[in-house]
Amino acid sequence: MTDTRAILKRLERSKFRSSFHLKQKDIDYIHAKGMDTIMDHCDDFIRARLAPSNLPNDGKQTPMKGHPVFIAQHATACCCRGCLSKWYGIDKNRDLSETEIRNIERIIGAWITKEMENR
Numbered sequence: 001m002t003d004t005r006a007i008l009k010r011l012e013r014s015k016f017r018s019s020f021h022l023k024q025k026d027i028d029y030i031h032a033k034g035m036d037t038i039m040d041h042c043d044d045f046i047r048a049r050l051a052p053s054n055l056p057n058d059g060k061q062t063p064m065k066g067h068p069v070f071i072a073q074h075a076t077a078c079c080c081r082g083c084l085s086k087w088y089g090i091d092k093n094r095d096l097s098e099t100e101i102r103n104i105e106r107i108i109g110a111w112i113t114k115e116m117e118n119r
């Protein structure tokens with residue numbers, strides 16, 4: 001999952017993934033907080049809700065709204081371990097590595113940046 005551009009292209013070809021977009025209030029929130037703070041939130045979410053293996057609520061841990069990162073997680077298939085397994089081939093029966101966490105955060109950040117540029 002190192003070629004961010006190729007991954008974003010692949011996601012764009014998915015009808016479901018490409019149906020997610022930031023709403024005006026998400027954009028306003030990002031402008032108000034700044035991208036660094038948004039990515040700090042992203043790091044908290046990924047470590048708490050995605051990194052551990054065998055999460056009891058896997059598939060339901062990422063709300064469909066409430067934070068721009070949640071939208072980005074659905075848009076990038078980084079919403080649950082099931083989707084990470086299907087899209088990126090990451091075994092869901094082990095914790096995510098530091099490298100995987102950083103790759104996921106990079107993909108989410110790139111998707112948010114692209115959304116902001118396309119406004």
Ligand SMILES: [Zn+2]
Pocket residue numbers: 059077078079080081082083084
């Ligand atoms: Zn999912």
